[in-house]
Amino acid sequence: MNPVVETKNLSKYYGNVLGLSDVSVEIHPGVVGLLGPNGAGKSTFLKLITGQLKPSLGQVCVFGQKIWNNPQLFADIGYCPETDAFFEDLSGWQFLTWMLQLHHFSACQAEEKANEVLGFLHLAEDKDRLIRSYSRGMRQRLKIAQAIAHDPQLIILDEPLNGLDPLGRRKVIKYIRKMGEEGRTVIVSSHVLPEIEAMTKKIILIHQGKIFASGNIHYIRELIDSHPHIISIKCNQVRDLAAALIKAEEVIKVFFTPDPQEVQIETRQRDVFFDRLQKLILELDLNVEAITSPDDNLQAVFDYLIGEK
Amino acid sequence: MSSLAHLEKKKTLFFPSVRDIFKFYFFLGLNSRRSRLFLLSSIVPIVIAAIFKGSQILYGQPRFSGLFIYSNMIMMFFLHFLILIMTLFFGSSVCREEVDGSTLPYLVTRPLHKMAFIVGKYAASTLLVGLTVTFSLAICFLILNLTQLGEGGIYKVLARDAGVLFLGVMSYMALFTFLGIILKKAIFFGLLFSFGWENIIQYFPGQTQRFAVVHYLKSLLPAMTQEGFPFLLFRLEPTPLAQSILTLLGIVIFFLGLSCALYAWKEFIIDSK
Numbered sequence: 001m002n003p004v005v006e007t008k009n010l011s012k013y014y015g016n017v018l019g020l021s022d023v024s025v026e027i028h029p030g031v032v033g034l035l036g037p038n039g040a041g042k043s044t045f046l047k048l049i050t051g052q053l054k055p056s057l058g059q060v061c062v063f064g065q066k067i068w069n070n071p072q073l074f075a076d077i078g079y080c081p082e083t084d085a086f087f088e089d090l091s092g093w094q095f096l097t098w099m100l101q102l103h104h105f106s107a108c109q110a111e112e113k114a115n116e117v118l119g120f121l122h123l124a125e126d127k128d129r130l131i132r133s134y135s136r137g138m139r140q141r142l143k144i145a146q147a148i149a150h151d152p153q154l155i156i157l158d159e160p161l162n163g164l165d166p167l168g169r170r171k172v173i174k175y176i177r178k179m180g181e182e183g184r185t186v187i188v189s190s191h192v193l194p195e196i197e198a199m200t201k202k203i204i205l206i207h208q209g210k211i212f213a214s215g216n217i218h219y220i221r222e223l224i225d226s227h228p229h230i231i232s233i234k235c236n237q238v239r240d241l242a243a244a245l246i247k248a249e250e251v252i253k254v255f256f257t258p259d260p261q262e263v264q265i266e267t268r269q270r271d272v273f274f275d276r277l278q279k280l281i282l283e284l285d286l287n288v289e290a291i292t293s294p295d296d297n298l299q300a301v302f303d304y305l306i307g308e309k
Numbered sequence: 310m311s312s313l314a315h316l317e318k319k320k321t322l323f324f325p326s327v328r329d330i331f332k333f334y335f336f337l338g339l340n341s342r343r344s345r346l347f348l349l350s351s352i353v354p355i356v357i358a359a360i361f362k363g364s365q366i367l368y369g370q371p372r373f374s375g376l377f378i379y380s381n382m383i384m385m386f387f388l389h390f391l392i393l394i395m396t397l398f399f400g401s402s403v404c405r406e407e408v409d410g411s412t413l414p415y416l417v418t419r420p421l422h423k424m425a426f427i428v429g430k431y432a433a434s435t436l437l438v439g440l441t442v443t444f445s446l447a448i449c450f451l452i453l454n455l456t457q458l459g460e461g462g463i464y465k466v467l468a469r470d471a472g473v474l475f476l477g478v479m480s481y482m483a484l485f486t487f488l489g490i491i492l493k494k495a496i497f498f499g500l501l502f503s504f505g506w507e508n509i510i511q512y513f514p515g516q517t518q519r520f521a522v523v524h525y526l527k528s529l530l531p532a533m534t535q536e537g538f539p540f541l542l543f544r545l546e547p548t549p550l551a552q553s554i555l556t557l558l559g560i561v562i563f564f565l566g567l568s569c570a571l572y573a574w575k576e577f578i579i580d581s582k
Binding site for chain 1: 330419
């Protein structure tokens, strides 16, 4: 089966600054997560595959055709940009109907489709308000709406969950999965691993403009799980908890911080550790204030993985 | 799965793309703050005309006829100020406001012929500015010629002048559209061109004045008497009518074509935040 998106030795330079380097990927129908820390090159990659940027080297094909200066392909592509920019003097409904009319839908068809999508994304009640008065979450939903309203086969979403409330996130994640199950191709970028995990098993890790790894999320998870994690727990009996955890095999280190109610644990087996922690919380009747993972951000994981490779 | 065969059916055509872009930007323009601001500024010559006419009525026999004042207003206010400033702000923003406002991705990811964006938005801006200028001109004309409104012949003057101003709007809009694509500070350079070059070069003798767009616009209007401007050392040396029209249309085609080609070729980098 031909890939929907195919890049060969794709590179992009902004003057002397490297944006993307020698990227060759094939993307087939389904949901694909593009994961990487901020500044990794995710947006550059998405702009290249949507023909907004011209490759410095290599080539990009979408639906088997070169994308640069080939606007007819956009009849079947939906793109949600990362930037929070709109035609602020329009209402949400006007914006969406005009965007649909720019897809050559008639005014009636555009209105019908706009109402449907705005209803689905819970914007129907606010559709006549000017976009400038929308909250961050509403603006984000509107951006997603314009990307999916024309029913495209390829949907490219750049950080679509930014600014969404938990309910909105869940709904969008569910919708993305559904589109993947329907055989559409959805490319979603994010710097938050759990977000991507919730949408797909197919993942591309991008770092410093290069594809660092790609494949099934379990493989990536294994890589990431081999990274020692630091977990911080704030509770009322930190010393009792520390005494219990020091015996556990999966715990590498236990250390205290200046905060008398905080203990930090280093582990290589996060899942096993969390199972044990749940039991201990019940056994010791702990009053837990917070459980956080100070280095559980993608940059730390990438730094670790790069050091390991 | 989408195939090439099904994409064939959706081939992006130039004129439908121009039509859709034009409709969108004309609608946006009608509702924009900038259009309202310029509509207000176009009322200034109407107020001036009303003051002239009012003083004529109040203080008796005027020194100048209504038509004379009207002709001077076209030269001084419309040609040398209003259409320059309006086309500068609308024209230079055809591409630049989408880049600076980060709204370009919404447009370049639609199945629209790339060059159609420039032509469609140019056409919408030209019509908006043209209508605003014509509205202002027509009201000025009616006010200043209040006593001659029954004479059918004078409306030909209005039609001719509106046509000249519209040609001016088309020419300057194309020029400033081009400036907006190639320069980041198009407004600054546009102001230098409008109130520097265009205003100075036309007073140069011989062929030099032909390097100003306004020269060809003035050539389309009847020669003004110089009695009001005795300080002028150099006079307009008009270009023949047909040559002036062709030159102005040539300016439109040249700069619009160049803008389209440049826009299709150039990539615009939008800041992420």
